[in-house]
Amino acid sequence: MSGGGLSVGVETAPTPRKRRIRPGAYWLAALGAIAVIALVRVLTGATDLTSRGTVQAALTAAVPIALAALGGLWSERAGVVNIGLEGMMVLGTWGAGFAAYQWGPWAGVFFGLVLGTLAGLLHALATVTFGVDHIISGVAINLLAPGLALFLSKLYFTNAPGGGQKQSPPLTDAPHVTIPLLSPGLRSVEDRHWWLVSDVAGLLGGLVTSVSLLTIIAALLVIGSVFVLWRTPFGLRLRSCGEAPVAAESLGVNVYLYKYAAVIASGAFAGLGGAFLAISSSQFRDGQTGGRGFIGLAAMIFGNWRPGGLAAGAGLFGYTDAMQLRGSDAVHALLLLLGIALLVLAVVQFLSGHRVIAAVAAVLGIGFAWWFFATDALPPELVGAAPYVVTLLVLALAAQRLRMPKADGQIYRRGEGG
């Protein structure tokens, strides 16, 4: 029952080292994606695809997912699978609800962080000290945390003003900032509905208008993680524990210590994500996380265990999440977008020699495009499945380049390396 599982199906043949892709290429790809979205927007008339409101909603939805994903990144980079992110987030939402209604949003953030940290400590204790299977410990935390949160919520919120058995009293949101001049200027450009220009303006407009300070903190944490994990000796040692703990041990790294640090940080990030969720929706509710911890995990895998990638993954999930809240024609246009994306993927896979995968992607892409043209609307119940379908498709069709830390999920005990 090791977290590593069976290695069947995983291609183990050494892949030739490819030329390193320059950062500029990613910007070009992003611009290309926006151009395609803009094209779909013009074709379908679904202005909500790139409107400022959508971007704002997407950002709010993406931050908790990104924080959970960051939690997964820290832990898995040190070789500990953390499937308990969901439970840690639940504790974060309760902690935020408990502290924020009494002492304001920042106390809520702090309290959510502390509870997440404690859950992380529990996971570290189980997996590192006692050598319990990582996934089992995570499942146990996911069983424990919602029970604990609801237990505490019944105790502390039932008689609080405006609270109930399953929800906290209303909370005050963290302050929001808008960049003056730039925000209204972008608004006027967006309203012209020019192809690409207005879309970029809508995108940027969403990023500079009424942004929560918590969102900014989350963005700084993603950048900070890049720096700490990839630019400091601490980060190098931490990652070495996830790649080759025995080798790290032989070089004098205290693997237990680094794993503890990583898993505790992971819990703190997840708790913070939960706190953000509760504070930005101005209330703690039972079941508020709705699987976001799991989506965070998916976003991290989607992002190839890298901060930039997970931010992109979280953005994608936040975007589809936001689409659910916006008009139905935007949701319908998503089908066409998915179809085009799959066709692009088919071409890419064909060029790199994967004929079968290319064919499957092409068939699916045509299928989604046909679905778009044959129907007028997408049932709202199915939109919720979009992020998961996309993740499955990415894993199934484009996963060759994904590489997880080599010793991820394996149980390490000091002095037992062969």
Place this chain on the structure above:
Amino acid sequence: MRRLSLRAVLLGLAAPVGALVFAAAVCSVILVVTGHSPADVVDSMSASLDRPRTTVIAVNNATNYYLAAVAVAIGFRMNLFNIGVDGQYRLAAMLSAALAGASFMDGLPSVLRVALTMIAAVLVGAFWAGIAGFLKVTRGVSEVISTIMLNAIATALVAFLLNPNRLAVLEGNDIHTPTITSGGQVPGIPYSGSSTEVHGLILVAVAIGVLYWFVLARTRFGFDLKATGLSESAAVASGVSVKKMVLASMLLSGAVAGLVGMPELLGGAHSYSLNFPPGIGFIGIAVALLGRNHPIGMAFAALLWGYLDASSNGLDVAGIPKEIVAIMQGVIVLSVVVAYELVRRYRVRLEQREVGKALGTIKVPEVVGS
């Protein structure tokens, strides 16, 4: 030898019993800290045990949990983690309920109707798990991730299909699949003193348990399965096709998962609605862990879980949030795996000492580094 085997039994029991005691202690501390009396909880829960109805509900819960645990255990035995039992069970229950409630089924003989319903559930469960198995063998996608995704997709699909325009009917404020008429139901087993009956399909759960034991202990397939779980490379070396085994065990696991909803559907609710409890798949993981994937052990674990759930309902009346039971369950899972690990380490050390004694090479441990 006799003394030794007694010790083996004691060691085997030490982990689950120790974990239960530890969980009870943790919950007592939580109760005391939050201003409740642990004695009240014990009073309330043991008082509910005297009521026959609680026993029936506990047994019915245990039936569902046991099936889910077997589904999880099939994967566990070969190192596969089917987290998707939850989605497989809900999708299977929903679709088979729609089939069983369809009007054309009324003309068929009762046995055939029940059989068709269950076959449909098995096929749907196997199909949904099979997607994860297929992705695992063809693309190496971790079954943990794919089944989490499939759980969420199943939730959306069920919400989509459970709509009056599609497979459901609207009755008052309740949306559910068409009610299964009496010919398609499975009668319950009466229990004296209780108006609620024990689900008739508890027999299916027992049969699945026996089948699970038989296949694992007495067939070549079961041997291959266990061998793959213990060492993939050794299994490959002895000619086991791991890809086939992964696909087969995922399909079997999903098939059993499909049955999870059947006792409740055919014996209690008679239609699928959103009242079907989510999370049974995760309880199945806990029960399989507690029972160590053993057919009898899982039965005890399922009964314990079923009883804890059934007796928790009285707690809210006594002014104690019933979630204390959920906390206890979570602590049990975590402490039981820790306890198994500690016992295992202790056993290894004991064995080393025995071997050392037998060979006469045991030494006083040297002081290292001085």
